[in-house]
Amino acid sequence: MRRLSPTPPILSLWPALALLPVLISIFISFHNGGATLLWEFICAAVHPSIQAEVVQSGFRGIQITLATALLSWSLSSICGICLGIASARVVWETFLGESWPAIWIRRILAIPRAIHELLWGLLLLQMVGLSPWVAIVAIVIPYTSLVARVVSDQLDTQDRRALRGLKQAGAGSSSALITALGPAMGPVLLSYIGYRLECALRGATVLGVFGLGGIGTDLQLALQSLQFNDVWTALWLLAAVMFSLEQILSLIRRYFKFSKNGIWQIFIMLIVLLILCALSIPWLNAVDINLGEPLHWSPLPLPTVDELVNAIHALPWIQLISSTMLLTVLAAGIAIGTPPLAMMLWPSRLGIAIQRIIWGLLRLIPIPLTALFLLLFSKPSLAVAALALGAHNIGVMGRLLQEGLDQQSDNNLKALSATGAGARSAWLYGCFSGQSRSYLAYAAYRMDVILRETVVVGLVGGTGLGWQLIESLGSFNWAQVSVLITVFTALTLIGESITDRLRYHWTGFTKKLPMVVDLQS
């Protein structure tokens, strides 16, 4: 019997099988009127509302979202760089000769990273009431931790020979670290921090969908009242801002590409972050968002041990955890398998161009809105939640794969095409095979993100830890909230550790992560 030894390209396509149960389930629960609504939504894309009040509201909303994103991004980047340096083993080893403080700081930082910004937003909302700071701090907490992790990983995986050489030559610890490790950090930070701005914009939009203001709130209100033309006005505005940001960041990267001085790049970046941070506050004030309003601090009541024990007994853990895992696996399957499957089936230039547009649109629409949109023609179910979560992440994975393919030489594709291989087979062997290993490595990381994001679609799924968490928050059951957050954090950290191993396996590295994973995470 032939022994199966699936190769990376086939392992990347395999997860697309998740589409089958999800689509069948949605098809079965498809209800009357759904097709009409779907058609109206598609038609509205080319007829967005141009009524003065809708456009004005959209402009105000996008300004609030953009300023919130800029402020939270710049704050989290500055804090993340500082904490990243503080949690790097190499730094402590150079100063103290021991690395345990770095290990502890990293462990502590793993907790804020494991909790999605939406959850932070909902918790902060309970603590300080409705304030513009809620959205900002909700983004700053997990993003700081994410930036810190990448900074410390990058510092710890650099070659230390130069550092040792400088120390032996009598250089001080600080100057040796800056001279030996600083220059290589410039391009990495520039690329990664730039990417996080796009994430912050998406995060601010999602928080808006949950009532924290900005374009997200406009989108949610318009979709709930079936004003598809208004939805598209907001979506096109969001698309324009995202596209402009992408272009600006790419221009900045291109400008700095020719500057060899990494330290200079970091210095300029910190100055720019501080300036943007300072400018965002008056910008928010200009659109009537008063950051100076006093906060109504009401700390969350600490549950007693008895309450915690009761909460543990009251919740159906097996069902909650298994449905969260199922949701993660289905959404990750859709997100990982669909882009290569679609590109393999339509590898022509036109096909790829259409797919690029679709990936862009899927990235653009916030996950809860995709879920709400799917609910227009389907009953709430785990399948709807998985499709909404998967669809958004298809956009992210599709873009990443396309970028990887664009940077790759097309020599193998030409060679396979010259043998007479069909366009699909030639793409699979000559094009995708070369990218499949790094694609799988990134897919492993993306599974972590998807697990964290299950909380966003919890309500739609009507099941899972995310749903239960929002239910418990709504009923002010702090004991359940505490236990659920603890379990969710533990699950995320276990998932992170498993997917880290998978990443190392796919990239063939034992320590160093592939740059693409670092930069896109």
Add this chain to the structure above:
Amino acid sequence: MRRLLDIRGVFVHSSRGSRLNDINLSISSGERVALVGSNGSGKSSLLAVANGSLIPDSGKVLWQNYSTSNLRQRQRQKIGTLWQDLRLVEELNVAQNINSGALANRNLLWALANLLGPIELKACSECLEKVGLSTSVLSAKVSELSGGQRQRVAIARLLRQKPELILADEPLFSLDPILAEEILHLFLDNTMTSDMDEERTLLMSLHQPCFFQHFDRVIALKSGRVVFDQPANCLDEEALALIYGSA
């Protein structure tokens, strides 16, 4: 002899100037042709034009009277190329790489099945044996093989493709003299012992004058132009000076 490849008035330009300049030549069935010329003379461009992967700026390239830019899959399969950089798929093992030579005759499902676990191992083994490699390397990753083994795998892939015309772009480049001789004989033997009715045709670019005697004909390029196109035994010192000289 049947005419296989016709190149008529072909020009290829690049930002650095002309890569091919008014090329006119034809290759007939069973011919073994050496393509010579100094670095940058246009040999690789000519081979790329011949297999249809490079579209000329003007002129025609015909494969059995059909333009190479519009060939069907089955027709394209008749032209096999050994690229200078081999272009093996590093993620796949030896058997899967050899099978990739047969993609022209197979559908997408077959291509996917081959990625799940190599198939048609008997055919792969036969090709490996013809190039003098043990079948024990069938499941090895190509990235783990030595340079010489990789070259043989690329030739095995070519044999699996079963082309009528083999285009080889400097396959002897950077090989030691003994290995170069071995690889050259693999081509010459496999063109003569083809499992088809007719002999395979070979157009190989190379630099070593000592090997020219093994070919029926020598075509020399200089600055993108054909400066010599005669039987191999007509190649003398004067001709070599013309081909490789600076004037």
